[in-house]
Amino acid sequence: AQSVTQPDIHITVSEGASLELRCNYSYGATPYLFWYVQSPGQGLQLLLKYFSGDTLVQGIKGFEAEFKRSQSSFNLRKPSVHWSDAAEYFCAVCFKAAGNKLTFGGGTRVLVKP
């Protein structure tokens, strides 16, 4: 069965520092890959997605992610974090052959220190 792993449950970063969130998936084929952000008490907002093509994708709010097929990874990065980036981040995958349902990782909670 497909699975998504986000190894870091919590990350604390200083404002202005860089951020990288890890995501690994397990499946034979290349999935469609997504990163969502969830602020406290809010819904899920799509940050970026990868379907095919250029493996470095740009998203909203200054985020980018890189797909590495050899590592089955899709890590999210931001060069300089703002206090408003404090939230929970979810990596998700889906496969057209598996009905397009999204399978989510466990999430990484990001805390931003002033």
Add this chain to the structure above:
Amino acid sequence: EPEVTQTPSHQVTQMGQEVILRCVPISNHLYFYWYRQILGQKVEFLVSFYNNEISEKSEIFDDQFSVERPDGSNFTLKIRSTKLEDSAMYFCATRDSITYNEQFFGPGTRLTVL
């Protein structure tokens, strides 16, 4: 920008009662999904729905759950006899057939079963 809406935003109910959660999809979207997120846990797929029938359902989606599109606009999730463990945030998501696999999420309904 079009968005998915969900009502109510909060629902408190007694164990054993029926609840109906409502979602209004983006107007040209034809594929509908329900997910849930138990507090502090990851988002889990419940069911997908297309062309007035269930496409796929998870093992969570047992006989107590049902979905329908009663009037061609709303998409509903019904829980017939709620249990304490049904307490969660329920998210509706929809997508069209063009930007395939990109699901747009509603803000969620927080269900509390007492």
